[in-house]
Amino acid sequence: MEECIPQDRAPRDFCVKFPEEIRHDNLAGQLWFGAECLAAGSIIMNRELESMAMRPLAKELTRSLEDVRGTLRDQALRDLNTYTEKMREALRRFDVLFAEFELSYVSAMVPVKSPREYYVQQEVIVLFCETVERALDFGYLTQDMIDDYEPALMFTIPRLAIVCGLVVYADGPLNLDRKVEDMSELFRPFHTLLRKISPASEKEEEEKRRKKRKRRRKKKRRRKEEEEEEEEKGGGGGRKEMKASKKNNEMGMVAHAFNPSTREAEAGGFLSLRPARSTK
Incomplete structure (x- = not known):
C-alpha cells in the first residue's frame, strides 16, 4: 500500500488517542488475529457486547483481504511492475476497513480519550508550556535547570502551573466555573481543593x-x-x-415648695410679716 496508494491511505489521526503502551510495531498483527477470531465466532473475554458489534466489521475485513490476495495473485501472473486500478481500489477498501476495525477494537480493549478529553489534555499541555515560559521570564527557573533535568522541577512546574492556571489563565483548563466532568482527569479529583485556594473563592467568602x-x-x-x-x-x-x-407629683412638689403656710417657706424668707390664714 505504501507503494501502490501512498496518497490514498485512510486517515489514522485517531491513533494519537491510544495509550502509549498500545502503539507499537506488533499492533497490526494483534489486530489481524483479533479480526480472524471475531469473524470465526469467538468472543473477547468480558467484552461480549463489543464482540457482537465488531463481528460484522471483522467478517467484512477478512473478505476484503481475500479480494486483495486474489487481485494481487492475478496481477503477479501478468505483470509485476504494473498496479492496475482494480488493485488500487481493492487496497483502498481494505485500508479503510482495517483503520475502522483498528479504532473499534482498541477502543473496546482499552480506554480511549474522546475528542473533548483529548482537547482538554492539549489545554493542560499548553498551560504547562506557558507556565515554564513565564517562570523563565520572571527568573523563577533557569534554562540550565531545564536542560539538566533538575529533579526539583518535577514538583516546581506543576505547582506553578496550578497557581498560573487559577490566577493568570482563569479561563483555561482550571476554570472552576466549568462542570467537574469537563475538567482534565489530572485535576478532577482536586476540584474542591482548587476552589478553596482560588482567589475567586476569597471574594465569594467575603x-x-x-x-x-x-x-x-x-x-x-x-x-x-x-x-x-x-x-x-x-x-x-x-x-x-x-x-x-409623674406629672401630678411634680405639680404637688411645686405647690408644696411655694406654700406660704409651711415652716420651710418661713425659714426661706418666702412669707410676709402678715400672719398666715387659718385653714380651719
Missing part, C-alpha cells in the same frame, strides 16, 4: 460574610420593631397612667 451580617442586622431591627409594637398594644395604658402620675 461576599457571603457581608450578606450574613446584613441579614443579621435586618433580623435584629425587625425583632426590635416587633417588641415595640407589642409594648404599644399591651402596655400602652399603663405608660399613660405612669406619665400622668
